[in-house]
Amino acid sequence: MANHKKYIVGNWKSNKTLTQVEEWFNIFHRLYKENKNADLHNIIVVVCPAFPHLFIAKKLRDQYKLPIEIGAQDISPYSAGAYTGAVSSNMIKEFAGYVIIGHSERRKNFLEDDHILTQKVTRAKEIGLTPIYCVPDKNTYVPKDTDIVAYEPVWAIGTGKIEIPEKADEVALFLKNRFPESVVLYGGSVSPDNIGGFSTVKNIDGFLPGGASLDPQKFWEIIVHASIF
Numbered sequence: 311m312a313n314h315k316k317y318i319v320g321n322w323k324s325n326k327t328l329t330q331v332e333e334w335f336n337i338f339h340r341l342y343k344e345n346k347n348a349d350l351h352n353i354i355v356v357v358c359p360a361f362p363h364l365f366i367a368k369k370l371r372d373q374y375k376l377p378i379e380i381g382a383q384d385i386s387p388y389s390a391g392a393y394t395g396a397v398s399s400n401m402i403k404e405f406a407g408y409v410i411i412g413h414s415e416r417r418k419n420f421l422e423d424d425h426i427l428t429q430k431v432t433r434a435k436e437i438g439l440t441p442i443y444c445v446p447d448k449n450t451y452v453p454k455d456t457d458i459v460a461y462e463p464v465w466a467i468g469t470g471k472i473e474i475p476e477k478a479d480e481v482a483l484f485l486k487n488r489f490p491e492s493v494v495l496y497g498g499s500v501s502p503d504n505i506g507g508f509s510t511v512k513n514i515d516g517f518l519p520g521g522a523s524l525d526p527q528k529f530w531e532i533i534v535h536a537s538i539f
């Protein structure tokens with residue numbers, strides 16, 4: 311595994327009520343306190359709740375002084391203004407430092423294409439949000455100046471089937487050659503049970519767990535595993 315900082319980005323997708331978000335933070339806080347010796351200095355943890363929960367996530371993070379960054383799962387391609395239903399970059403920036411863009415679920419269910427995704431990256435960058443740009447394969451278009459690219463094969467998302475670590479590492483290397491400035495993550499059924507298989511890969515800079523991130527215990531275990539790679 312790359313020896314600079316590694317990212318663990320939890321994508322909660324369209325899950326959790328307000329109460330469940332509070333529960334998650336309470337449990338995560340307890341785990342953090344109980345494991346004060348865990349050395350997380352080389353890990354950047356990002357949690358991405360749904361829009362209505364960004365506020366409380368940031369509030370609880372601050373209150374508990376957790377080493378967690380907040381991320382959004384999407385962003386409007388437009389600036390603030392007459393775009394009913396859209397959540398613009400300046401609103402997100404009040405609570406978050408990161409934003410997931412181009413997740414395959416957005417591409418498939420919301421018909422987002424390269425053009426709109428490029429606009430989203432532009433909106434994120436101009437306000438100072440770091441885009442985490444998801445690609446289903448190594449040849450997918452990536453807008454320029456994308457800082458973090460997440461390789462997420464569609465067949466591995468939410469299926470329990472993980473990409474062979476060496477194969478994911480090859481894709482990560484390919485993406486790094488395409489985008490030398492980028493950090494490359496792997497996502498798709500990452501869990502505490504299978505993350506150990508990635509301990510020796512060289513080009514993957516972190517992980518983007520979805521399902522496993524909903525459970526604070528599993529998410530914590532993923533973080534701890536990654537911290538000792």
Ligand code: PGA
Nearest residue numbers: 467468498499519520521
């Ligand atoms: P999963 O989701 O870990 O549940 O497969 C990952 C993702 O879609 O980002």
